[in-house]
Amino acid sequence: MSGKMCSSSNSIIQAQKLVDQLRVEANMERFKISLTAADLVQYCQEHRRSDPLLTGIAASSNPFKDKKTCVLL
Amino acid sequence: MCDQTFVAATFGPCDSCGTASPLMNIYIKNEPINYCSFCMEVMACQGLQKGETLATLKKECESLKKKLEEDRGKLNDVELHQVAEKVEVVGALSIKTRRVLKGHTNKVLCMDWCKDKRRLVSSSQDGKVIVWDGFTLNKEHGMSMPTTWVMACAYAPSGCAVACGGLDNKCSVIPLSLDSNENCAAKKKTVAMHTNYISGCTFTNSDMQLLSCSGDGTSALWDVESGQLLQSFHGHTSDILSLDLAPSETGNTFVTGGCDKKANVWDMRSGQNIQSFECHESDINCVKYYPSGDAFASASDDATCRFFDLRADREVAVFQKDSIVFGASTVDFSLSGRLLFAGYNDYTINVWDVLKGTRISMMFGHENRVSRVRLSPDGTALCSASWDNTLRVIDIFCCFQA
Numbered sequence: 467m468s469g470k471m472c473s474s475s476n477s478i479i480q481a482q483k484l485v486d487q488l489r490v491e492a493n494m495e496r497f498k499i500s501l502t503a504a505d506l507v508q509y510c511q512e513h514r515r516s517d518p519l520l521t522g523i524a525a526s527s528n529p530f531k532d533k534k535t536c537v538l539l
Numbered sequence: 540m541c542d543q544t545f546v547a548a549t550f551g552p553c554d555s556c557g558t559a560s561p562l563m564n565i566y567i568k569n570e571p572i573n574y575c576s577f578c579m580e581v582m583a584c585q586g587l588q589k590g591e592t593l594a595t596l597k598k599e600c601e602s603l604k605k606k607l608e609e610d611r612g613k614l615n616d617v618e619l620h621q622v623a624e625k626v627e628v629v630g631a632l633s634i635k636t637r638r639v640l641k642g643h644t645n646k647v648l649c650m651d652w653c654k655d656k657r658r659l660v661s662s663s664q665d666g667k668v669i670v671w672d673g674f675t676l677n678k679e680h681g682m683s684m685p686t687t688w689v690m691a692c693a694y695a696p697s698g699c700a701v702a703c704g705g706l707d708n709k710c711s712v713i714p715l716s717l718d719s720n721e722n723c724a725a726k727k728k729t730v731a732m733h734t735n736y737i738s739g740c741t742f743t744n745s746d747m748q749l750l751s752c753s754g755d756g757t758s759a760l761w762d763v764e765s766g767q768l769l770q771s772f773h774g775h776t777s778d779i780l781s782l783d784l785a786p787s788e789t790g791n792t793f794v795t796g797g798c799d800k801k802a803n804v805w806d807m808r809s810g811q812n813i814q815s816f817e818c819h820e821s822d823i824n825c826v827k828y829y830p831s832g833d834a835f836a837s838a839s840d841d842a843t844c845r846f847f848d849l850r851a852d853r854e855v856a857v858f859q860k861d862s863i864v865f866g867a868s869t870v871d872f873s874l875s876g877r878l879l880f881a882g883y884n885d886y887t888i889n890v891w892d893v894l895k896g897t898r899i900s901m902m903f904g905h906e907n908r909v910s911r912v913r914l915s916p917d918g919t920a921l922c923s924a925s926w927d928n929t930l931r932v933i934d935i936f937c938c939f940q941a
């Protein structure tokens with residue numbers, strides 16, 4: 467009844483929105499994976515030095531490392 | 540708009556003809572429109588171009604989808620791991636749990652680090668939000684929320700406030716006071732209001748704006764001070780489970796992932812959905828940007844994590860193994876983007892080599908699902924939150940020092 471009437475106009479609006487969205491996406495400029503993947507790899511390599519998990523950090527500068535207890539001589 | 544749940548939920552005067560009748564509440568270009576069903580049909584038919592009918596629209600839809608697939612396929616000239624063949628292998632990792640944060644009385648659902656690299660905030664099914672000092676294990680603040688299942692929490696960039704939300708359908712911002720005796724929850728301010736649970740929230744680059752995503756299928760940008768809605772984002776056809784903001788250098792976009800198996804990238808200023816990826820076979824539980832902002836990873840109930848390149852507009856890697864059958868619920872990258880940490884429903888965390896697509900390591904220790912993994916801001920430690928009521932701060936070292 468009212469559900470059916472709504473659904474026809476509803477589906478027109480939905481279809482229009484979908485078509486508009488797809489038009490936007492279709493017009494997007496895309497690049498080849500050989501280029502973009504090379505950039506991703508380059509980013510990793512450039513930031514390798516600043517990634518503590520790849521290069522390791524000295525135990526003294528690791529804030530989470532357990533501190534040795536003091537010994538009174 | 541969550542289309543499949545359409546019911547004439549409101550009754551009142553129609554915006555167009557003025558007669559009181561059941562109203563359809565929809566959004567056109569982010570403006571709410573409340574028309575009665577007759578005026579809605581009239582408007583819809585007027586909006587059609589000459590010669591357009593539902594059938595022609597559907598046809599155009601199909602042809603556009605095909606064109607998109609073809610265009611994306613043309614760019615697939617090489618695989619990511621092939622480009623990364625010459626890159627040296629990551630050394631074996633040494634992993635040790637440094638801290639176990641106990642205090643929640645039920646599943647920990649979300650956590651976030653503070654920019655000071657030592658504090659973190661966690662939220663739980665028990666309705667509590669706790670701010671911890673990760674070094675001393677001190678609980679600095681503990682706040683009770685009005686409902687259980689606080690599914691999202693985030694630390695403000697300044698470190699002076701936290702945001703949280705869940706089953707109450709609201710995202711609130713709580714300023715943290717230095718005075719530990721003061722009741723923080725009393726100063727709680729409601730910022731975001733959705734019509735279903737809040738699944739994720741994050742501050743933008745300042746304390747002034749908050750981005751939220753919800754089970755109602757929408758995400759929204761809010762002004763914290765006034766609580767005003769600045770922009771809303773519609774397009775998902777089911778619950779949104781996660782969002783992530785692009786790293787600041789790359790501008791105003793964010794990505795969301797949800798139960799409709801889609802990951803969508805949005806422009807924050809226009810509200811436009813600029814890219815959409817539908818590759819997963821089940822709900823997407825988590826999305827996270829690659830540190831350069833040119834790609835993002837997603838974790839899904841289909842037991843895979845996938846890596847999407849934004850400039851090539853396609854999926855470029857799938858992190859999966861036959862032995863991994865449980866859904867992945869969370870992902871995070873290391874600082875350089877080389878490592879991907881993924882938490883799974885089989886209680887483990889897998890560490891993947893993003894460039895080569897291989898698994899480097901597995902971490903055990905939790906006694907229930909891992910709900911969230913986040914790397915500390917300086918990249919030295921990983922915090923994992925779990926349904927076993929605890930959070931763990933984990934030290935990870937590369938055994939071969941450069």
